[in-house]
Amino acid sequence: MIHCIFCKIASGAIPCTKVWENKKYLAFLDINPITPGHTLLIPKKHHDYIFDMNDEEYNELMGIAKKLSVKIKKSMNSKKIGMMVEGFLVHHTHIHLIPLQKAGDLNTENAKKESPERLTVIAEKIKAGEI
Numbered sequence: 067m068i069h070c071i072f073c074k075i076a077s078g079a080i081p082c083t084k085v086w087e088n089k090k091y092l093a094f095l096d097i098n099p100i101t102p103g104h105t106l107l108i109p110k111k112h113h114d115y116i117f118d119m120n121d122e123e124y125n126e127l128m129g130i131a132k133k134l135s136v137k138i139k140k141s142m143n144s145k146k147i148g149m150m151v152e153g154f155l156v157h158h159t160h161i162h163l164i165p166l167q168k169a170g171d172l173n174t175e176n177a178k179k180e181s182p183e184r185l186t187v188i189a190e191k192i193k194a195g196e197i
């Protein structure tokens with residue numbers, strides 16, 4: 067998809083603060099995190115609606131979300147990782163993985179721009195964890 071920002075991120079045409087990737091999937095930090103460590107997990111192949119993905123790809127994506135949640139939770143020292151899927155702003159499947167300390171932390175009104183320097187520090191912390 068030529069005009070899709072996440073396709074451009076997946077191809078490397080637009081930079082991101084990467085925390086993990088393999089051949090088919092990529093995880094990077096949201097530039098407007100709800101809480102520090104807020105990560106986006108995407109398939110590199112363009113899909114709009116997550117529930118239109120075939121079972122194999124959907125299950126792979128969810129399996130990676132689970133593994134990543136362990137890594138993010140540990141490195142961000144959070145109580146839980148919340149998960150959110152919406153997809154109206156960017157029409158390329160993405161799962162938000164958001165470190166939570168308490169009920170109510172999963173609130174998009176708390177999203178605010180983070181500096182690239184701070185994002186890099188957080189990404190390094192998450193990358194250092196095992197998956």
Ligand SMILES: [Zn+2]
Pocket residue numbers: 067070071072073074111112113157158
């Ligand atoms: Zn796309």
